[in-house]
Amino acid sequence: MKLTDKRLWNSHTYMVLLIVAVLIAIVISCKRTMVVKTAEIERVGNEIIVKIEDFQNKYGRLPLNLHELGAPFEDNKETYDYQGYILYYEPTKDGKYWLTITFGPDEDYIYYSQRKYWRWNYDTELSSEKREELFKEMFQSYRPVWKFDSLRANSDSVNTIYPSAPDSLIYCRQYYEDGKLAAEGWMLHDWDREGDYTDNIGTWKYYTRDGIIIEKCWP
DSSP states (O other): OHHHHHHHHHHHHHHHHHHHHHHHHHHHHHHHHHHHHHHHHHHHHHHHHHHHHHHHHHHSSSSSGGGGGGSEEEEEEEEEEETTTTEEEEEESSSOOEEEEEEOOOOEEEEEEEEEEEEEOOOOOOOOHHHHHHHHHHHHOOOEEEEEEEEEEOOOOOOOOSOOOEEEEEEEEEEOOOOOOOEEEEEOOOOOOOOGGGGGGEEEEEOOOTTOEEEEOOH
């Protein structure tokens, strides 16, 4: 190798290593910033959670809105301003509530009182244990009322708990009380009886209220 070529190779290698080092530094810096940002958001959010749960313990119900807490929440119709953050608060009929700190259309930090933890709305990397917890949470939340389409004959004689195979397969959709989609998939149906969750077959998709999709395969 000529001396000039060697110098060029060394210079090129140095530049590559420098770029890699800069990128690593940027990633580390971003992670540190995110940790600090998340910790600060949780600090503010947890202040509100304590106020909500103190109110619930005192009055035996959830506050209808954050103004009932007696804290300095600025009302912006559907949202609240608190310590520089924009909040959504949504109590549910079963005594639970959602608290969302929003930073834009696709960036929310969400707390659900049944779960007892915060999560980013775009964070879909969940352990199998967390997914099972979310499935149980969601499965107990939506209404038993369902709608169906794509009716077809059970030509394969698929059966589960019946003495004989049901005559039909239907594509079923189930909903939360506010009309949001909660679950969808194929279901066995015999027109002489009511369907229930034991009729589900194949892969169903379940949707949590905060946008997580969980797939479950039924026999």
